Amino acid sequence: MNPSRCRIIAIGKVRKTWVQEGIELYRKRLPGLTIVELRDGNPEKEAELIRQTLRSDEWPVMLMEQGETLTSISFSERLRSLGSQRLAFVIGGADGLTAELKTLAHWKLSLSPMTFPHELARLLLIEQLFRAQAIQQGSPYHRA
Numbered sequence: 001m002n003p004s005r006c007r008i009i010a011i012g013k014v015r016k017t018w019v020q021e022g023i024e025l026y027r028k029r030l031p032g033l034t035i036v037e038l039r040d041g042n043p044e045k046e047a048e049l050i051r052q053t054l055r056s057d058e059w060p061v062m063l064m065e066q067g068e069t070l071t072s073i074s075f076s077e078r079l080r081s082l083g084s085q086r087l088a089f090v091i092g093g094a095d096g097l098t099a100e101l102k103t104l105a106h107w108k109l110s111l112s113p114m115t116f117p118h119e120l121a122r123l124l125l126i127e128q129l130f131r132a133q134a135i136q137q138g139s140p141y142h143r144a
Contacts, residue, residue, distance in 0.1 A: 005084060009036045062097055065113075
């Protein structure tokens, strides 16, 4: 997994200090990973901002409750199988993603059957990206 080929597009700012600290910890471990924060509003405005931010060479990976749930190893393998494809992981706001935006997804991903605040989802995603890289590198970080 090449972090410089991944972006996280997220609605809203991270306000909780402890979540910010966790995100920064993993960002340092994933040089090249970009996080784009978009202003929150109503779902239609958020969807428009997301559409404007997505690049034509990226595969949108929409994080949603109805998405595919994977183990950390399966997630790592999926990322490896995508090779050099550019990915944009999209985390919606409090009201989630619009139905129209979900149709743009090349991959629908769920971090858990449970629902998390979007700030926490961002931290969980970035940790799983780091874990996927560690698995691919054979690092002891992931203990199965």
